Amino acid sequence: MTTISDAKVLITCPGRNYVTLKITTSDGVTGIGDATLNGRELSVASYLRDHVCPLLLGKDPSCIERIWQYLYKGAYWRRGPVTMTAIAAVDVALWDIKGKQAGLPVYQLLGGAVRDGVTVYGQASGEDIPQLLDDVGRILDRGFRAVRAQAAVPGVERVYGVPDGGRTGEQAGGGRPSVEGWDTGRYLNWVPRYMATVRQEFGHGFHLLHDVHHRLTPIEAAHLGKSLELFRMFWIEDPTPAEDQEAFRLIRQHTTTPLAVGEVFNSIWDCQYLITERLIDYIRTSVSHAGGISHLRKILSLAELYGVRSGAHGAGDLSPVSFAAALHVDLSVQNFGMQEYMEHLPPYQDVFKTTWTFEDGLMHPGDAPGIGVEYDEEAAARFAYDPKYLPVNTLADGSVHDW
Incomplete structure (x- = not known):
């Protein structure tokens, strides 16, 4: 044996x-x-x-x-x-x-492909509206069918989703977290303005998404969802802190903008209530943080019964191994919705040899046996661990806010 x-x-x-x-x-x-x-x-x-x-x-x-x-x-x-x-x-x-x-390939072991490819969304951002529009145009020109749009909020320093000084917008080195600011009032006034400009410039021929990143109270999130309905958002992501699941019921009562949550969830028990009560439209649990392919499939099987679709987290903090595994799951489940795709920073390709492909907005994990990623240990040894942390978010008075 x-x-x-x-x-x-x-x-x-x-x-x-x-x-x-x-x-x-x-x-x-x-x-x-x-x-x-x-x-x-x-x-x-x-x-x-x-x-x-x-x-x-x-x-x-x-x-x-x-x-x-x-x-x-x-x-x-x-x-x-x-x-x-x-x-x-x-x-x-x-x-x-x-x-x-x-x-x-693993997707064949999961029952085979349900679709020809996996729709992924690109990440557009800008320090102002013209810069955001340039970035949206760049992503659409590359063939993406979906774009997540984030822009800096005037008067707020270092906003989530907008690169700052070469950072990815997520991690900072030096052994201590960086500090970012937040102002909910400015944010709620600003987001509808730049979403309107994106739609005016590029129309409705692509999916438009936005990440709130757990920043709002339930009624604030309801206000945001209502103000964005005209722009036909594919979803707003993580509108409130994920721990308060009953909050989504209040949001649902006020807006038809689709809701996505789940990247911080770790098991089916974290999202069972949200799914069975139909309080969300997309569940964003990832392969790497929710127990692997085996457990994620159970979550998505439950979600399918209630009309909830997948929207797996796929940021650069998940390695190419995780992203490849996600593509195999995406390809094989009926209730697939969207896959996040944040391209990994070079020189990742020195360590991780991948077989996935991107064409016309769709990704495919490839047909190599297994998940289709090989790891070069000799190359990996050249890149020593570098302590880095996610930022801490504070309000103007210095109190800590949700990041």
Whole structure:
């Protein structure tokens, strides 16, 4: 019987920090999974290295669901971002191995392709409206069918989603978080103005999205959704802090703008209420933060029963391993909605060799056996871990706000 003979944690920073789990079987087949938790990478690395990897040795790698339950139920301390990211890395690595053993891409093992390609949205931003329009035009010219639009808010310093001084808009080095400002009143007045300009300039022939990033109260989010209805948004994302799920009921009562949430969720239990009460339109849980391919499929199966579609998180804080795994799931589920695509920073391609393709706004994971990503350990060793953190958000009076 083939067994797991080795499991090791690999940390590298080709543009940003990534944690990868590599599992090797007794017959020499390898599989990789993404174990990156942005700003808390070493927590997952330790969880895997100290507590999970030793338990995998000698197990049958073909028993993916059995191993998943062993790691989830067997630990007693369930759920949470660290635990579920670690389990996800194991799960994806095992699916990668199974695909390689079968000589098939993972989406074929999930029932085959439901669609020819996966619709992805590009990220447009600007320090002002003209710069935003230039960026939207650039993305549409590349063939994207969907665009997320974010613009700096006048009078507010360093706003989420708008690059600042070469930063990605998410991470800052130096071992301490950067500080960003926030003013809800200015934001609520500004967003409808620039969305109107985007539609006036480019029309309605593409999907338009916006990320609120958990910044608003329920009634503020309802006001925003109402003010954007004319522009036929594909969704507004994370309008309120995700912990308060009842908030979405109030938002629903005031606006028909579609709602998306879930990138900070880690299990089906985090989103069960939102789905079964039909309080959201898109569930944005990701492969890497919600227990892997196995668990994400369960979430999406539940969502399908209630008319909720997928909209998986796909920011650059997830490695190419995670993004490839997401494409396999996207291709194989009936209730797919949209896939976020934030291109990874160079020189990521020195470490991660990918097979996915992009054409006419659609992505495909490719037909290489497994998930279609190979990891170059020798190249990875050249990029040492660099402590980085997500920003902290504050109001004008210095109090901490949701980031």
